Amino acid sequence: MVTNKQVVTDKHRDLAGKLNDIKLYIDGEFVNAEENGTFENISPFTNEKINNIASGQSADIDKAVKAAKKAFKGEWGQMKQAERLNYIYKIGDLIEEHTDEIAFLESLDTGLPINQTKKQVSRSASNFRYYADTVKSQLYGEAYQVDDEFINYSIRSAVGVAGLITPWNAPFMLETWKIAPALATGNTVILKPAEWSPLTANRMAEIIDQAGLPDGVFNIVHGFGETAGDALVKHPVVQLISFTGETTTGSTIMKNGADTLKRFSMELGGKSPIIVFEDADLDRALDAATWGIFSFNGERCTANSRLYLHEDIADQFIEKLKERVANIKVGDPLDEETQVGPLIHTTHYNNVKNYLEIAAEEGCEVISGYIPEDLNRGNYVAPTILMNATNEMRVVQEEIFGPVIAVMTFRDEEEVVEKANDVRYGLAGYVWTNDIKRGHRVAQAIESGMLWVNSQNVRDLRTPFGGSKHSGIGREGGYYAFEFYTETKIIHVSINDHHIPQLGK
Numbered sequence: 001m002v003t004n005k006q007v008v009t010d011k012h013r014d015l016a017g018k019l020n021d022i023k024l025y026i027d028g029e030f031v032n033a034e035e036n037g038t039f040e041n042i043s044p045f046t047n048e049k050i051n052n053i054a055s056g057q058s059a060d061i062d063k064a065v066k067a068a069k070k071a072f073k074g075e076w077g078q079m080k081q082a083e084r085l086n087y088i089y090k091i092g093d094l095i096e097e098h099t100d101e102i103a104f105l106e107s108l109d110t111g112l113p114i115n116q117t118k119k120q121v122s123r124s125a126s127n128f129r130y131y132a133d134t135v136k137s138q139l140y141g142e143a144y145q146v147d148d149e150f151i152n153y154s155i156r157s158a159v160g161v162a163g164l165i166t167p168w169n170a171p172f173m174l175e176t177w178k179i180a181p182a183l184a185t186g187n188t189v190i191l192k193p194a195e196w197s198p199l200t201a202n203r204m205a206e207i208i209d210q211a212g213l214p215d216g217v218f219n220i221v222h223g224f225g226e227t228a229g230d231a232l233v234k235h236p237v238v239q240l241i242s243f244t245g246e247t248t249t250g251s252t253i254m255k256n257g258a259d260t261l262k263r264f265s266m267e268l269g270g271k272s273p274i275i276v277f278e279d280a281d282l283d284r285a286l287d288a289a290t291w292g293i294f295s296f297n298g299e300r301c302t303a304n305s306r307l308y309l310h311e312d313i314a315d316q317f318i319e320k321l322k323e324r325v326a327n328i329k330v331g332d333p334l335d336e337e338t339q340v341g342p343l344i345h346t347t348h349y350n351n352v353k354n355y356l357e358i359a360a361e362e363g364c365e366v367i368s369g370y371i372p373e374d375l376n377r378g379n380y381v382a383p384t385i386l387m388n389a390t391n392e393m394r395v396v397q398e399e400i401f402g403p404v405i406a407v408m409t410f411r412d413e414e415e416v417v418e419k420a421n422d423v424r425y426g427l428a429g430y431v432w433t434n435d436i437k438r439g440h441r442v443a444q445a446i447e448s449g450m451l452w453v454n455s456q457n458v459r460d461l462r463t464p465f466g467g468s469k470h471s472g473i474g475r476e477g478g479y480y481a482f483e484f485y486t487e488t489k490i491i492h493v494s495i496n497d498h499h500i501p502q503l504g505k
């Protein structure tokens with residue numbers, strides 16, 4: 001008898017065999033890399049090859065940059081705003097039309113559960129529409145009346161060729177966060193997707209191709225960070241780099257882009273705290289804490305990976321958390337019922353496993369959930385709780401980026417704020433309390449770019465997104481993205497005969 005599980009598993013194999021190899025997308029065409037190099041794209045579920053990916057190098061980046069520059073100087077740069085934004089709306093519509101298929105590819109490629117990737121894809125469609133709307137309504141300059149002598153006014157224009165470098169953890173959605181504002185404000189784009197998750201990036205190229213954007217406006221160069229990524233960062237024509245990824249990579253990129261004076265947006269790593277006070281709605285806090293670390297397989301930059309529990313409620317909370325962890329459904333990412341899938345790649349799997357060993361060596365009790373036996377070919381790490389953790393441990397200080405939560409207790413507000421801030425990261429933070437004053441106070445005291453009070457990570461597209469400390473530089477999201485993707489120019493116009501010194505007269 002064929003079981004449901006087997007059907008889904010067979011689907012991985014079938015698809016793996018049927019998917020076309022992936023090319024670069026440059027100047028409106030799908031092309032091989034100049035040197036014809038490829039690399040293998042591996043399934044996180046089977047660890048078998050899915051397909052081959054063209055491996056771009058500096059010659060491909062150069063070709064893409066030339067195409068993007070030409071498009072910027074030409075048709076795209078001169079296009080009326082309404083016409084440009086129609087293309088952006090159309091991309092949003094096409095994404096929505098193909099949501100299930102894109103989600104399917106994303107789960108196949110990354111191991112993220114399909115019921116979660118579907119939501120990410122539909123959010124991606126909204127993002128294009130949001131930026132088309134927002135450019136129309138909020139991309140404007142200012143005017144300054146200077147007595148009866150001048151009017152000064154500012155305008156915002158596209159910067160030019162934008163380099164976008166993205167990670168593998170929520171690839172499609174994170175790519176759209178950059179592509180939508182970059183294109184909507186009139187730039188042209190070269191995307192360098194993460195090498196472990198190329199499938200949906202390529203689907204994006206197909207959608208943009210179908211939407212009919214002029215050649216060269218959007219380009220994809222697949223390849224490795226040290227080759228394709230590096231060439232993009234160092235290219236003199238590329239004026240801005242929006243990067244999302246690890247903190248150490250961000251710092252390398254900033255060094256490498258310094259000679260060509262790049263403008264950077266940096267969305268980096270995190271080790272975010274969730275603080276539960278004794279008066280909180282504990283059931284909702286438990287839901288949020290569990291979702292916040294185990295959704296997206298724990299490969300989530302804003303994951304609440306450090307749980308601080310008030311001493312009075314710690315025991316009861318931990319007991320329920322253990323029950324949740326034991327019951328989380330670890331499974332095939334293509335199965336609608338799955339809550340946690342396999343990690344992206346064996347290298348990352350080994351890193352996360354290594355952290356579990358470090359946790360035990362540092363004195364944590366490591367409590368893990370259940371992985372069904374038939375999943376032994378995938379990169380599965382069970383949802384895990386690290387008990388008896390303390391702030392100075394590596395597993396509390398360093399980003400693990402897997403389904404692993406470190407649990408600690410506290411006695412009072414001052415102590416927990418100090419502990420929450422005692423890491424190099426500052427991306428997100430979550431506070432649970434029914435004391436309204438305390439909620440605001442603690443949220444304001446935590447050194448992070450984004451805080452939630454009595455809430456899981458729900459984000460309105462209008463709000464700024466980004467981190468402080470080692471979690472990032474700058475903000476994207478909402479109209480904040482305009483600061484990055486546009487150049488502000490001030491124009492001073494004399495309307496009277498103001499004084500001009502007459503040297504040498």
Ligand code: NAD
Pocket residue numbers: 165166167168169170174192193194195223224225226228229230233244245246247249250252253266267268269270300301399401427467471472
């Ligand atoms: P990574 O830094 O290894 O890679 C990210 C991208 O950078 C990839 O496309 C890679 O090829 C490229 N790259 C690597 N070296 C490069 C170089 N020298 N020059 C140019 N490009 C280079 O990150 P990852 O492992 O793909 O992603 C996980 C990390 O991303 C985690 O730290 C996570 O917290 C972070 N992240 C942050 C946010 C945020 O918004 N702050 C969101 C998602 C993920």
